Amino acid sequence: xxxxxxxxxxxxxxxxxxxxxxxxxxxxxxxxxxxxxxxxxxxxxxxxxxxxxxxxxxxxxxxxxxxxxxxxxxxxxxxxxxxxxxxxxxxxxxxxxxxxxxxxxxxxxxxxxxxxxxxxxxxxxxxxxxxxxxxxxxxxxxxxxxxxxxxxxxxxxxxxxxxxxxxxxxxxxxxxxxxxxxxxxxxxxxxxxxxxxxxxxxxxxxxxxxxxxxxxxxxxxxxxxxxxxxxxxxxxxxxxxxxxxxxxxxxxxxxxxxxxxxxxxxxxxxxxxxxxxxxxxxxxxxxxxxxxxxxxxxxxxxxxxxxxxxxxxxxxxxxxxxxxxxxxxxxxxxxxxxxxxxxxxxxxxxxxxxxxxxxxxxxxxxxxx
Numbered sequence: 001x002x003x004x005x006x007x008x009x010x011x012x013x014x015x016x017x018x019x020x021x022x023x024x025x026x027x028x029x030x031x032x033x034x035x036x037x038x039x040x041x042x043x044x045x046x047x048x049x050x051x052x053x054x055x056x057x058x059x060x061x062x063x064x065x066x067x068x069x070x071x072x073x074x075x076x077x078x079x080x081x082x083x084x085x086x087x088x089x090x091x092x093x094x095x096x097x098x099x100x101x102x103x104x105x106x107x108x109x110x111x112x113x114x115x116x117x118x119x120x121x122x123x124x125x126x127x128x129x130x131x132x133x134x135x136x137x138x139x140x141x142x143x144x145x146x147x148x149x150x151x152x153x154x155x156x157x158x159x160x161x162x163x164x165x166x167x168x169x170x171x172x173x174x175x176x177x178x179x180x181x182x183x184x185x186x187x188x189x190x191x192x193x194x195x196x197x198x199x200x201x202x203x204x205x206x207x208x209x210x211x212x213x214x215x216x217x218x219x220x221x222x223x224x225x226x227x228x229x230x231x232x233x234x235x236x237x238x239x240x241x242x243x244x245x246x247x248x249x250x251x252x253x254x255x256x257x258x259x260x261x262x263x264x265x266x267x268x269x270x271x272x273x274x275x276x277x278x279x280x281x282x283x284x285x286x287x288x289x290x291x292x293x294x295x296x297x298x299x300x301x302x303x304x305x306x307x308x309x310x311x312x313x314x315x316x317x318x319x320x321x322x323x324x325x326x327x328x329x330x331x332x333x334x335x336x337x338x339x340x341x342x343x344x345x346x347x348x349x350x351x352x353x354x355x356x357x358x359x360x361x362x363x364x365x366x367x368x369x
């Protein structure tokens with residue numbers, strides 16, 4: 001994707017989203033027609049190659065597009081992350097026919113959600129209970145997934161399951177018999193992202209829906225998909241920071257206190273400096289993670305964890321700072337910094353909590369230095 005193409009996609013995204021995210025946040029719902037339009041234009045999974053109907057973006061260009069979406073609406077960015085994880089997993093583990101079929105669907109308006117976490121299994125892979133079992137020429141999927149982003153809007157569910165002693169990623173129609181999607185009421189953040197619990201009760205699927213025939217390492221499946229998600233979330237946090245910085249700086253220029261603009265008061269100026277540092281540092285760690293992803297670097301997994309951990313922490317603290325600068329002006333439900341304050345906190349939890357990220361990074365330090 002060239003810089004001009006990236007600019008065009010950003011302009012289109014901005015035009016389609018406009019000033020509606022506040023209303024979406026309050027209502028807790030994204031317009032389905034918007035999601036299908038963005039999907040059909042390839043924006044929701046921009047790294048899909050042009051040969052499969054995508055935009056063929058690299059990780060860095062897709063990251064900047066994701067950051068822009070995150071600056072507008074974290075709920076929409078969440079859908080981009082889910083669609084991107086699904087597309088990336090299909091591209092990595094699917095056979096030729098599966099890539100041809102499913103990637104074409106994801107770039108023509110069909111929507112996908114990804115089921116990782118379970119009631120007793122988040123980052124603890126050994127606790128995963130969802131099972132894929134042979135049944136004649138078909139398979140049966142049984143289990144439960146929780147906090148599945150975008151499931152409320154999805155046509156397809158990409159589900160990770162145990163398959164004998166190994167694992168499999170399975171593409172399941174959201175309306176298949178035995179699939180029950182239960183939207184989560186009143187989530188704290190990313191309110192319009194369609195988070196849902198997904199119950200899978202003896203869901204029968206054809207062998208053609210099991211990516212690569214199954215039998216992959218659970219750790220490989222999980223880590224590959226999660227690395228894409230962590231990089232995407234990290235870029236989304238850069239977008240949160242950019243929205244907070246722009247809004248806070250604008251307010252500090254125009255709002256006066258004691259006869260001077262807020263920006264002229266040293267304590268407020270210090271807050272703005274902290275926001276700028278947070279945005280720049282986060283963007284640099286994300287750029288490094290994208291470079292590692294594109295080059296298939298051995299350090300890609302750690303680079304993704306670092307980008308997510310750094311960016312999520314900065315976004316949570318930066319959003320709090322922005323609310324402090326705006327004070328009552330930013331305390332209304334739906335306001336950009338009020339949304340950022342709630343959304344950014346969730347970023348410290350999803351795709352590996354702060355604590356899990358620190359454990360991974362500490363182990364890397366022990367092994368490498």
